[in-house]
Amino acid sequence: MMVLFRGFLAAAAATLFSTVQSAALQQVTSFGDNTSGTEMYIYVPDAVAAKGASSDVPIIVAIHYCGGTAQAYYSGSPYAQLADQYGFIVIYPQSPYAGTCWDVTSTAALTHNGGADTSSIVSMVQYTLSTYGADASRVFVTGSSSGAMMTNVLAATYPEVFAAGTVYSGVPAGCFYTGTVDGWNTTCAEGQSIHSQEVWAETALNMYRGYTGKRPKMLIFHGSADNVLYPPNFNETIKQWTGVFNMSVSPVSTQTGTPSSVYTKTTYGNGSVVGIYGQGIGHTVPIMGDQDLAWFGIA
Ligand SMILES: *[C@@H]1O[C@H](CO)[C@@H](O)[C@H](O)[C@H]1NC(C)=O
Ligand SMILES: *[C@@H]1O[C@H](CO)[C@@H](O)[C@H](O)[C@H]1NC(C)=O
Ligand SMILES: *[C@@H]1O[C@H](CO)[C@@H](O)[C@H](O)[C@H]1NC(C)=O
Ligand SMILES: *[C@@H]1O[C@H](CO)[C@@H](O)[C@H](O)[C@H]1NC(C)=O
Ligand SMILES: *[C@@H]1O[C@H](CO)[C@@H](O)[C@H](O)[C@H]1NC(C)=O
Numbered sequence: 001m002m003v004l005f006r007g008f009l010a011a012a013a014a015t016l017f018s019t020v021q022s023a024a025l026q027q028v029t030s031f032g033d034n035t036s037g038t039e040m041y042i043y044v045p046d047a048v049a050a051k052g053a054s055s056d057v058p059i060i061v062a063i064h065y066c067g068g069t070a071q072a073y074y075s076g077s078p079y080a081q082l083a084d085q086y087g088f089i090v091i092y093p094q095s096p097y098a099g100t101c102w103d104v105t106s107t108a109a110l111t112h113n114g115g116a117d118t119s120s121i122v123s124m125v126q127y128t129l130s131t132y133g134a135d136a137s138r139v140f141v142t143g144s145s146s147g148a149m150m151t152n153v154l155a156a157t158y159p160e161v162f163a164a165g166t167v168y169s170g171v172p173a174g175c176f177y178t179g180t181v182d183g184w185n186t187t188c189a190e191g192q193s194i195h196s197q198e199v200w201a202e203t204a205l206n207m208y209r210g211y212t213g214k215r216p217k218m219l220i221f222h223g224s225a226d227n228v229l230y231p232p233n234f235n236e237t238i239k240q241w242t243g244v245f246n247m248s249v250s251p252v253s254t255q256t257g258t259p260s261s262v263y264t265k266t267t268y269g270n271g272s273v274v275g276i277y278g279q280g281i282g283h284t285v286p287i288m289g290d291q292d293l294a295w296f297g298i299a
Contacts, residue, residue: 026044028127035119038117040120041091042128043079044132045084048083057134058140059134060083060089060141062074063093063150064093069094070093074092079292082289082293096117097181103117106180109153110157140163141164144287145283151170152167152172155241163296164218164297167220168221168284169221169222169223171237172237173203173207176189197240200243201239215272217271221285222277222278223278245273247270251266254266264279
């Protein structure tokens with residue numbers, strides 16, 4: 001009897017779930033300036049679409065890893081389900097390059113309005129703001145690995161666009177520079193690009209020289225067993241953003257076992273920079289949707 005009852009509940013839940021999640025990942029083929037040929041995919045929950053062009057909802061840009069696709073990050077990350085629950089739009093950009101790493105290495109990519117992947121992704125944000133009337137003050141960015149590198153680069157090149165970012169196992173903005181499109185910087189990957197706080201901050205500030213407005217707050221995740229983008233990249237990224245915010249690199253608080261046993265959370269300055277470092281965690285730190293939404297002020 002109990003088994004039958006459970007079966008009934010499961011069936012009812014499945015029906016409810018399929019009704020709720022009838023929206024799908026859609027490609028948008030015309031979204032504005034797209035010099036680098038980046039592809040745009042979007043997930044708009046039904047409840048958001050129903051509101052039309054005045055939704056006033058947040059946007060999360062969710063950026064895949066090397067070898068990934070928009071579809072893979074859509075099905076392999078929690079953002080679409082969370083979008084159904086909390087009512088926001090997810091943009092999944094897709095890299096135009098073989099191997100699908102992001103161009104975080106060319107001078108154009110590392111320059112405000114430089115006309116590379118960074119500019120194309122911002123075109124996608126502008127398209128989404130105007131098409132859905134989303135909230136320009138609540139545009140967020142996240143990514144894993146190459147997508148995490150891109151998150152740091154977007155925060156540096158377009159600080160006026162993004163209110164906050166979360167970075168899953170990346171490197172500082174500019175660390176991967178090679179001067180070529182879609183390159184690979186082994187020195188940086190292997191954690192041998194060690195610089196002062198000032199040098200890292202200047203590297204980021206140079207990407208949009210003269211900008212004096214608000215900047216995205218940054219949550220940086222990394223694992224101590226990362227053998228792709230080696231662990232020193234955690235501290236170097238913390239140096240970069242604390243430097244940009246004129247904060248001390250020494251944390252104001254350190255919480256071990258937070259948000260779960262193997263992680264340590266360090267908070268800097270007024271709280272605009274936070275690190276979460278996982279002991280024994282490899283590449284990449286598993287996405288923590290609850291941490292992201294709390295950081296973005298969505299949940
Ligand atoms: C951007 O380029 C890609 C690849 O050529 C194409 O699929 C997409 O439709 C383009 N979008 C725009 C807005 O030009
Ligand atoms: C990687 O970046 C470092 C500076 O951080 C630079 O010295 C090196 O030449 C770069 N590597 C490549 C392959 O461009
Ligand atoms: C990061 O910096 C802190 C403080 O300087 C140091 O204790 C820690 O070992 C560093 N971590 C890594 C991964 O380099
Ligand atoms: C950091 O300090 C510099 C120099 O005083 C200032 O121009 C800049 O606006 C400050 N940055 C932030 C984020 O407060
Ligand atoms: C921290 O200070 C910066 C300016 O330096 C400001 O933009 C930001 O909103 C502050 N963050 C918090 C969490 O108060």
